[in-house]
Amino acid sequence: MTRPGRFITFEGIDGSGKSTQARLLAERLPDAILTREPGGSPGAEEIRALVLTGDPGRWSPETELLLFTAARRDHLEKRIDPALAAGRTVICDRFADSTRIYQGATRGDLREKVDTLHRLMIGREPDLTFIIDMDPAAALSRGLARPDAESRFEDFGLEMQERVRAGFLALARQYSDRCRVIDGNRAVEAIAADIATQMGLAAPG
Numbered sequence: 001m002t003r004p005g006r007f008i009t010f011e012g013i014d015g016s017g018k019s020t021q022a023r024l025l026a027e028r029l030p031d032a033i034l035t036r037e038p039g040g041s042p043g044a045e046e047i048r049a050l051v052l053t054g055d056p057g058r059w060s061p062e063t064e065l066l067l068f069t070a071a072r073r074d075h076l077e078k079r080i081d082p083a084l085a086a087g088r089t090v091i092c093d094r095f096a097d098s099t100r101i102y103q104g105a106t107r108g109d110l111r112e113k114v115d116t117l118h119r120l121m122i123g124r125e126p127d128l129t130f131i132i133d134m135d136p137a138a139a140l141s142r143g144l145a146r147p148d149a150e151s152r153f154e155d156f157g158l159e160m161q162e163r164v165r166a167g168f169l170a171l172a173r174q175y176s177d178r179c180r181v182i183d184g185n186r187a188v189e190a191i192a193a194d195i196a197t198q199m200g201l202a203a204p205g
C-alpha cells in the first residue's frame with residue numbers, strides 16, 4: 001500500500017529566503033516535488049497573474065481571499081493531493097498560512113471568513129511548516145533588488161512587512177505542533193543546515 005507523502009511548507013515575509021530554502025531542501029529529497037502558491041498548477045498560475053500584477057488597489061481583501069482560495073483549490077486537486085497520494089514529499093513555497101496572515105490579519109481583518117473558507121474548500125494542513133523569520137527592512141531591500149520582483153505586496157512597504165512578520169510569529173505559537181521558526185538573518189548555507197537538522201538530514205556538504 002502506498003504511504004501518504006509528507007507535506008512541508010515554507011512561509012515568511014517577502015524576500016525572507018523561502019524560495020531559496022524550499023529549493024535547497026527539495027534538492028536533498030529525491031522523492032520531493034517543489035511547488036508554490038499562489039500558483040503551482042496551470043489554472044492557479046493564471047490566477048496568480050491576475051492577483052499579483054496590475055494596480056495594487058484592484059482587488060479588495062475579500063476578493064483576494066476568494067482568488068487565493070480558488071487558486072489553492074485547483075493546486076490541491078491537480079498537483080498536491082495526487083503527489084501526496086503517490087507517497088511523494090510535497091514542498092510548497094507558501095500555503096494557507098499566507099492567507100491567514102495577509103488576507104486574514106494584515107490587509108484585512110477576515111479571520112473568520114478565512115477559517116470558514118479553508119475548512120469548506122481546502123481542509124488540508126501541512127505536516128511541517130518552516131517560518132523563515134528575518135528583519136523586514138533587510139528582506140525588503142533584498143526583494144526590491146531582484147530584477148524579477150513580481151510581488152505587488154512589496155509595494156505596501158516596511159510597516160506592512162513588520163505586521164506580516166508579527167503575524168507569522170503569532171501563527172507559529174498558535175500552530176506550534178507543526179511550525180518551526182528559522183532565523184533567516186544568516187547566510188544561505190547556515191539556514192539550510194538548520195533546516196536539514198530539523199528534517200533529520202545530515203548538514204549539507
Ligand SMILES: Nc1ncnc2c1ncn2[C@@H]1O[C@H](COP(=O)(O)OP(=O)(O)OP(=O)(O)O)[C@@H](O)[C@H]1O
Nearest residue numbers: 013014015016017018019020142143151186187188
Ligand atoms: N540568506 C540569504 N542571504 C542573502 N541573500 C539571500 C538569502 N536568501 C535568499 N537571498 C536572496 O534574496 C532574494 C530573495 O530570496 P527568495 O526569493 O528566496 O525569497 P522569498 O522569501 O521567496 O521572496 P518572495 O516571497 O518575495 O518571493 C533573492 O535574490 C535571493 O538570492
Ligand SMILES: Cc1cn([C@H]2C[C@H](O)[C@@H](COP(=O)(O)O)O2)c(=O)[nH]c1=O
Nearest residue numbers: 014037038068094095098099102151153
Ligand atoms: C499564497 C498567498 C500569497 N499572498 C501574497 C504574499 C506575497 O506577497 C505574494 C506572493 O509572492 P511570492 O513572491 O510568491 O512570495 O502573495 C497572499 O497575500 N495570500 C496568499 O494566500
